[in-house]
Amino acid sequence: MQESAAADGLNPMPPTLPGGLDDLLELVVPELQRRGLLRKAYDSSTLRGHLKL
Numbered sequence: 001m002q003e004s005a006a007a008d009g010l011n012p013m014p015p016t017l018p019g020g021l022d023d024l025l026e027l028v029v030p031e032l033q034r035r036g037l038l039r040k041a042y043d044s045s046t047l048r049g050h051l052k053l
Contacts, residue, residue, distance in 0.1 A: 012024050032038035044050050 012021070012028075029038060033040050042050055
């Protein structure tokens with residue numbers, strides 16, 4: 001998700017559950033997708049394909 005270095009994913013720790021997760025999914029994820037930092041869909045249907053192996 002970073003532009004200049006590798007990252008394995010996003011591990012959010014919202015202050016409230018599950019409301020904080022709703023905000024993350026409705027507000028943060030679409031913005032990251034708009035910026036091209038988070039994929040909208042997978043390119044493959046297998047783990048090997050996702051890892052481009």
